[in-house]
Amino acid sequence: xxDVIQVQKKVLSENARIANELRxxxxxxxxxxxxxxxxxxxxxxxxxxxxxxxxxxxxxxxxLTGDIQTEKDAERLARFGYPVRQxxxxxxxxxxxxxxxxxxxxxxxxDLDILFIENVGNLxxxxxYDLGEEAKIVLLSVTEGEEKPxxxxxxxxxxxxxxxTKTDLLPYVPFDLExxxxxxxxxxxxxxxxxxxxxxxxxxxxxxxxLEARVLRNAAVRS
Amino acid sequence: xxDVIQVQKKVLSENARIANELRxxxxxxxxxxxxxxxxxxxxxxxxxxxxxxxxxxxxxxxxLTGDIQTEKDAERLARFGYPVRQxxxxxxxxxxxxxxxxxxxxxxxxDLDILFIENVGNLxxxxxYDLGEEAKIVLLSVTEGEEKPxxxxxxxxxxxxxxxTKTDLLPYVPFDLExxxxxxxxxxxxxxxxxxxxxxxxxxxxxxxxLEARVLRNAAVRS
Numbered sequence: 001x002x003d004v005i006q007v008q009k010k011v012l013s014e015n016a017r018i019a020n021e022l023r024x025x026x027x028x029x030x031x032x033x034x035x036x037x038x039x040x041x042x043x044x045x046x047x048x049x050x051x052x053x054x055x056x057x058x059x060x061x062x063x064l065t066g067d068i069q070t071e072k073d074a075e076r077l078a079r080f081g082y083p084v085r086q087x088x089x090x091x092x093x094x095x096x097x098x099x100x101x102x103x104x105x106x107x108x109x110x111d112l113d114i115l116f117i118e119n120v121g122n123l124x125x126x127x128x129y130d131l132g133e134e135a136k137i138v139l140l141s142v143t144e145g146e147e148k149p150x151x152x153x154x155x156x157x158x159x160x161x162x163x164x165t166k167t168d169l170l171p172y173v174p175f176d177l178e179x180x181x182x183x184x185x186x187x188x189x190x191x192x193x194x195x196x197x198x199x200x201x202x203x204x205x206x207x208x209x210x211l212e213a214r215v216l217r218n219a220a221v222r223s
Numbered sequence: 224x225x226d227v228i229q230v231q232k233k234v235l236s237e238n239a240r241i242a243n244e245l246r247x248x249x250x251x252x253x254x255x256x257x258x259x260x261x262x263x264x265x266x267x268x269x270x271x272x273x274x275x276x277x278x279x280x281x282x283x284x285x286x287l288t289g290d291i292q293t294e295k296d297a298e299r300l301a302r303f304g305y306p307v308r309q310x311x312x313x314x315x316x317x318x319x320x321x322x323x324x325x326x327x328x329x330x331x332x333x334d335l336d337i338l339f340i341e342n343v344g345n346l347x348x349x350x351x352y353d354l355g356e357e358a359k360i361v362l363l364s365v366t367e368g369e370e371k372p373x374x375x376x377x378x379x380x381x382x383x384x385x386x387x388t389k390t391d392l393l394p395y396v397p398f399d400l401e402x403x404x405x406x407x408x409x410x411x412x413x414x415x416x417x418x419x420x421x422x423x424x425x426x427x428x429x430x431x432x433x434l435e436a437r438v439l440r441n442a443a444v445r446s
Contacts, residue, residue: 007230040262040346040375041367068347070373091377093316093347121374123263124291124316124345143366143389144264150293151344152263154314166366172395 018097022132029109030222038139040121043165052080065118066095094125127155135160146180156187168197241320245355252332253445261362263344266388275303288341289318317348350378358383369403379410391420
């Protein structure tokens with residue numbers, strides 16, 4: 001097992017090196033970069049669709065969306081007129097910093113205010129790979145059960161924001177919202193928690209405000 | 224990257240070796256072994272709860288349940304009086320054959336008719352690790368979206384059975400059941416598909432029959 005652990009260490013330290021370069025580049029160009037992580041089907045693409053729809057005029061956004069095999073998410077997101085690029089990992093269960101670097105190569109970051117990275121649907125592995133982002137955001141759908149923060153603590157610990165999704169389904173599922181928040185807080189007392197439904201629009205104003213505050217702060221640095 | 228790929232190959236071939244030993248042992252003792260795989264929150268533990276509840280008297284069952292951090296699933300499943308053992312992977316995103324071997328060490332397989340293995344909630348990595356099981360079963364909740372078989376083809380390709388879960392939520396989610404089945408069939412034309420709701424009990428008779436047919440077939444070999 002020693003060689004496995006050593007190779008893993010090497011992979012992660014090489015990833016950290018590239019992620020740090022990306023982070024410096026994002027800081028220099030004052031781009032807000034967020035990394036959306038969740039289980040498959042928690043609603044990352046749906047939240048991004050609503051976000052691109054609601055973005056105020058003049059905000060220059062782009063999306064990198066990761067998937068193992070298909071380009072379906074990029075197709076869904078391209079309708080909104082912002083640059084969208086699919087990262088197809090071909091079996092790899094997470095995005096890494098090299099993939100981000102490679103897919104940004106011909107985009108001018110000076111032309112961007114915010115870059116959304118949609119990770120591969122997986123609550124485990126993506127949490128280990130720094131992508132140079134300003135914030136990891138974890139999504140948890142109310143259909144998944146309130147114990148998930150305890151069962152997947154690493155990503156809940158590292159997230160700056162926890163977005164509870166599909167709250168319109170609360171009347172139909174045995175999900176204890178307060179217990180879910182308590183569980184999340186027990187892993188990460190500092191993360192903000194926003195309850196959302198892309199179906200009804202509930203909570204989306206709060207979500208957009210959270211994003212806009214970051215974009216404005218970074219824009220203030222630029223000017 | 225060459226050393227990464229080589230170590231991965233070595234890990235998988237060592238896993239295959241142990242999985243084959245397990246498979247021989249399961250065949251010799253005529254135990255039906257199924258490996259349940261899904262995204263976090265698709266309802267693996269809930270389906271196992273209902274299954275243990277519905278198991279006919281005299282069927283000797285046991286459960287190995289994998290989780291990254293907590294023992295919550297084992298606690299939930301232990302109530303039914305069957306032997307249950309938690310495998311806590313401590314960060315690893317899947318179960319492997321060594322973990323199964325280690326956790327079976329003091330169980331007499333001759334005393335078992337069926338062994339349920341509940342994998343870590345992850346649609347990606349568990350599909351690469353053979354556990355010596357007779358069948359991989361993939362669960363897909365109707366809240367997750369009908370494109371999941373296309374986005375996570377490896378596990379849908381390898382599964383002998385696809386269990387659609389939470390069908391009671393169909394009236395409240397934008398899930399196209401026929402399209403989901405079409406997508407699943409396009410990846411795996413042979414897998415059986417069973418639609419279930421643990422809330423209403425729909426489809427559970429079909430699920431139990433699928434299991435019982437395998438148990439009976441293996442028992443026939445024994446006698």
